[in-house]
Amino acid sequence: MRWGKRRTGCEADGTKNEEAGKLPEGISLQHVSKRLGGVSVLNGINLHVEAGECAVLVGRNGSGKSTLLRTLAGFLVPDHGVVCQAIKEKKMYALDGLPRLPFTSGEYLWEMGRIRGIRPALLRQRINELSEFLFLGSALDQKLSLLSKGTLQKVNLIQAMLPGPDGLMLLDEPLSGLDLPAQEAVVTLLQQWKKQGTSIVTACHEPLFIERMADQVYVLQNGCVLRHWKRADLKELGEPIVHIQSLMKGSNMELLNTYSKLVEQKGVLQIHRHGEMHDRNEVVWDWKVERSTTDYVIHEIIAAGGSIVSVLQEESRVHMEHLLEGHHPADHRKKSATESASSHSRLDTMEGESP
């Protein structure tokens, strides 16, 4: 799904904005504090998100993530500090808990689109495209009050996405309750929107979302920013890991010769003999490879006469507990790399099991 991006420097109606070139891009919070019910909920928060960047807020329950998102949305006014928004365009939000209003999903989305001033023909097209993309199916005709939690979340996300890319998108746990295909669809769409200049601030605790989307991570604790990690910190994590299972003929030594090139290939983390099918002289091998190496490895296995049994879901390298405790995102990774280096895990697994 590709939607057009409004050019920077132009107003919604296409007229030129002479001031646009002078505006800094993005949104900032400077020393923002907020008390609610006599309790200090946000304390001196500093945050800056450029246009086309995604900042992920993580923190334990009650750390202030939703309050921060509500402040960015403009629903709460800070007691101290400043919100500087250079994104003059739209704000879109899917915050926690869509109320179960007495509408069908279709009626609700239509009304939300009309309130936002989207022309009927365009609105109809967007509701159809997004509903299809997020697998909403027949739920468009069902009452909000009857929807499952995941389906209600899809409607919440669709209403936020109706205006299209650009501007600022605020999301509170966007993947919560969604099944895997819908999660994948949301991440794919948000990645595309980011490229088209949308700034995204989201509370999210899904490691793969952080790996694939985040340019910055703000770790909140008791309404304060405990840690702030940037893209360079996250890059140290390396890529998500993919598990491949292959079936190959021949002895381990023969295979070692055949696959020595692959074992040394950057991005191949481990090859482990899983089991043997004696009657067919075939061996099942487990591979752990980095995501970008997956296609290459599969191609080489097949080219060498092997076959692929399965390719399993990506495993994130983000360790959420470490992150929430304030450790560097790659701390956990460095530690396990040291451990595996000392046990020579990669080659030993293959060589050590030769018949």
Ligand SMILES: Nc1ncnc2c1ncn2[C@@H]1O[C@H](COP(=O)(O)OP(=O)(O)OP(=O)(O)O)[C@@H](O)[C@H]1O
């Ligand atoms: N209207 C309110 N009046 C008083 N206290 C509030 C109010 N809204 C939130 N709080 C308090 O502010 C703190 C932060 O709440 P917030 O919902 O922002 O946390 P959170 O990080 O989003 O939590 P969770 O992960 O559970 O969603 C909590 O201690 C909460 O009880």
